[in-house]
Amino acid sequence: MNTKNWLAAFLFVLLLTNLCYSQNTIAGNTVPPTKVELKLASLYPHAFDINWHVRKMGEKIQVVTFNCNCQEGLELMTITFDTAGIILRKDIRISKNDLPGTILSYITSNYTNGFIYGDIIKIDDNGTVSYTVILLQASPAGEPVSGGWTYILKFKVSGEFISVDKK
Numbered sequence: 001m002n003t004k005n006w007l008a009a010f011l012f013v014l015l016l017t018n019l020c021y022s023q024n025t026i027a028g029n030t031v032p033p034t035k036v037e038l039k040l041a042s043l044y045p046h047a048f049d050i051n052w053h054v055r056k057m058g059e060k061i062q063v064v065t066f067n068c069n070c071q072e073g074l075e076l077m078t079i080t081f082d083t084a085g086i087i088l089r090k091d092i093r094i095s096k097n098d099l100p101g102t103i104l105s106y107i108t109s110n111y112t113n114g115f116i117y118g119d120i121i122k123i124d125d126n127g128t129v130s131y132t133v134i135l136l137q138a139s140p141a142g143e144p145v146s147g148g149w150t151y152i153l154k155f156k157v158s159g160e161f162i163s164v165d166k167k
Contacts, residue, residue, distance in 0.1 A: 120132070
């Protein structure tokens with residue numbers, strides 16, 4: 001095969017691949033399998049700002065982030081579904097007041113000054129519940145410090161401390 005034919009074949013395959021991939025997107029947003037979309041609509045009929053995340057081609061999971069005015073959490077939620085519409089994982093933003101008392105006590109005892117709460121996420125990973133609490137270094141005025149420390153604390157559902165990641 002000469003160079004021109006090889007180059008033409010390569011460009012054709014490249015264009016065909018992009019065309020096939022774009023068939024599963026609308027304005028840059030992945031179109032989910034029908035079962036997954038229907039499951040989300042049935043569970044969260046008031047969801048808005050829905051964003052289906054692009055996953056690796058051929059992967060058997062679908063991730064969606066959305067906002068809702070629901071009792072389960074504060075606005076933004078992330079749910080991972082399998083292609084049959086079964087929920088595998090939920091990441092739900094919650095308030096400080098929704099944390100178990102043991103977690104609040106741990107944070108109060110170990111991070112006494114100079115930190116404010118960032119995101120607080122309740123994670124239900126296929127039935128195993130845990131919490132992630134992000135603490136941000138704060139100025140004396142109570143504002144996050146640009147370039148300051150961030151602590152990512154992880155806890156079991158019981159409130160037992162698991163780990164900390166300092167960034």
